Structure formats: C-alpha cells, structure tokens
Amino acid sequence: MSSIDVKFSGEIFRKDFPVIIASNRGSAILRPVRLRYTALGFAAGTLVSRNTTDGWFDKYVDGAASGLGTANAILFEGHPAEDFDSTAATGSVIATAIFGGCVVYKDNLTGYDAAALADLKGVLFTDAAGVELLRF
Numbered sequence: 001m002s003s004i005d006v007k008f009s010g011e012i013f014r015k016d017f018p019v020i021i022a023s024n025r026g027s028a029i030l031r032p033v034r035l036r037y038t039a040l041g042f043a044a045g046t047l048v049s050r051n052t053t054d055g056w057f058d059k060y061v062d063g064a065a066s067g068l069g070t071a072n073a074i075l076f077e078g079h080p081a082e083d084f085d086s087t088a089a090t091g092s093v094i095a096t097a098i099f100g101g102c103v104v105y106k107d108n109l110t111g112y113d114a115a116a117l118a119d120l121k122g123v124l125f126t127d128a129a130g131v132e133l134l135r136f
Contacts, residue, residue, distance in 0.1 A: 019108065041080035046078075077095065
C-alpha cells in the first residue's frame with residue numbers, strides 16, 4: 001500500500017515492511033498521520049502518539065509529555081529517515097496508521113507495553129499456533 005502523501009515511491013518490496021495486520025484487514029481503520037522527523041525513521045508497526053501541541057505524530061513513549069505518552073495508533077508502513085523533508089527541524093511525512101478495527105501481530109510492534117494496550121483499548125490473545133495477537 002502506498003503512502004497517502006502526494007510523494008510516491010515505486011518500491012514494491014521493502015525490507016522494513018513486516019506484516020502487521022493478522023486479520024480483518026478489510027475492517028481496519030486506516031488514516032493518514034503527519035510524522036515528525038527523527039534521525040532513526042519509523043519502522044512499520046511502531047506505536048505512535050499525537051502531540052497535543054502541534055497535532056503531529058511521534059513515537060509513543062509511556063509517561064512522555066504533550067500527549068506522547070498515550071498510544072493512539074500503529075504505523076502500517078515504515079518510513080526511513082530519508083523519506084522526510086531535508087530540514088530536520090521542520091521535516092515531516094504523511095504516513096498511514098491503523099487506528100483499530102483489526103487484529104495485529106504483537107511481536108511485530110515497536111514500543112508496545114501494557115500501558116499502550118490500555119490506551120488502545122486492546123485485547124491480547126494467543127492463536128492455535130501460539131502467536132500472540134492484539135485486537136483493537
């Protein structure tokens with residue numbers, strides 16, 4: 001799935017694109033978010049939070065200020081640092097995030113913790129193969 005941004009990448013395969021959604025892809029709530037630049041970029045499956053100061057999204061960190069301590073969504077696709085504008089201080093990119101409605105692989109999430117589970121109002125369960133899944 002390509003980004004919702006006007007910038008288009010013709011890449012078909014990316015090494016940083018693990019499968020995030022385990023089931024109910026058709027009912028997943030996918031929305032665009034504006035990610036704030038970070039030198040490390042963002043991997044697919046990163047939990048993100050909305051900064052209440054400017055509305056941009058950044059990596060979720062439990063206990064952080066300005067809304068960044070509340071997990072809001074999971075990134076559907078990764079964005080390495082080179083995807084961002086050249087100005088690091090104001091750089092951003094539009095990305096696709098999952099806001100609920102599906103089941104995701106817990107082991108493919110970055111930044112996941114018990115507080116994020118509560119923030120997302122999710123439920124953890126294990127399938128017959130022993131894989132941990134998060135429904136939110």
